[in-house]
Amino acid sequence: MRVMEGVFLIGGAGISHDADCCIYLVDAGGSLVLIDSGVGVDTEKIVKNVRDAGYNPKDIEYLIGTHKHIDHIGGNRFFKDSFNCKVIMHKLDAEAVESGDQLTTGAQLYGVKLRPCKVDMKISQTTSLTVGQLTFMLLHTPGHTPGSISVLLEKEGKRILFGQDVHGPIEPSWGSDVNQYCKSMKLLLSLNADILCEGHFGIYTSPEKVKAYIERYMQIYGCK
Ligand SMILES: [Zn+2]
Numbered sequence: 001m002r003v004m005e006g007v008f009l010i011g012g013a014g015i016s017h018d019a020d021c022c023i024y025l026v027d028a029g030g031s032l033v034l035i036d037s038g039v040g041v042d043t044e045k046i047v048k049n050v051r052d053a054g055y056n057p058k059d060i061e062y063l064i065g066t067h068k069h070i071d072h073i074g075g076n077r078f079f080k081d082s083f084n085c086k087v088i089m090h091k092l093d094a095e096a097v098e099s100g101d102q103l104t105t106g107a108q109l110y111g112v113k114l115r116p117c118k119v120d121m122k123i124s125q126t127t128s129l130t131v132g133q134l135t136f137m138l139l140h141t142p143g144h145t146p147g148s149i150s151v152l153l154e155k156e157g158k159r160i161l162f163g164q165d166v167h168g169p170i171e172p173s174w175g176s177d178v179n180q181y182c183k184s185m186k187l188l189l190s191l192n193a194d195i196l197c198e199g200h201f202g203i204y205t206s207p208e209k210v211k212a213y214i215e216r217y218m219q220i221y222g223c224k
């Protein structure tokens with residue numbers, strides 16, 4: 001599914017495995033960037049979707065893991081081993097993926113086994129990543145997990161926000177922090193994104209819809 005020129009939704013419930021988060025592919029002009037890798041059960045379907053979008057999965061240069069939950073990073077090891085891509089995560093969530101932590105990644109809850117995966121680039125603060133002709137802003141947006149990141153991309157005059165799990169949940173036993181979440185959502189609002197690519201609930205395609213979506217969850221979680 002095409003979000004816009006060079007940006008695709010290639011995984012998620014009904015598209016790949018039903019436990020997968022929304023997985024996005026960005027064409028940076030030769031090199032590809034994958035945002036999240038799904039639960040890791042039906043990775044071949046994701047690879048097929050990359051091919052069906054007209055790309056060679058061998059061109060995936062970076063895999064950005066938005067946070068440590070299994071439905072987002074379960075396929076990391078497969079993509080790294082298969083296509084030699086560099087995995088990027090925030091350092092606060094990277095450790096659980098590198099050590100194969102079955103608990104805080106939610107792997108046990110999902111009934112799948114997390115294969116540990118090395119993280120090549122651990123960011124500790126907001127960082128920009130230039131790939132081909134594009135610059136990705138990797139924003140530290142803790143709350144859902146301590147090391148959650150959101151990705152902002154400007155392309156053809158549009159600000160595309162890969163906010164991933166904007167909807168939460170905010171579950172303290174999974175390391176969520178509501179105060180951090182509220183602060184992070186304020187940051188996302190301040191970006192005035194034109195398009196929001198969410199982690200499970202699809203794509204919002206106008207600044208008004210993006211704002212309304214984020215504000216709705218801020219209200220649900222009692223942000224002031
Ligand atoms: Zn999550």
Ligand SMILES: [Zn+2]
Nearest residue numbers: 021071165199
């Ligand atoms: Zn999720």
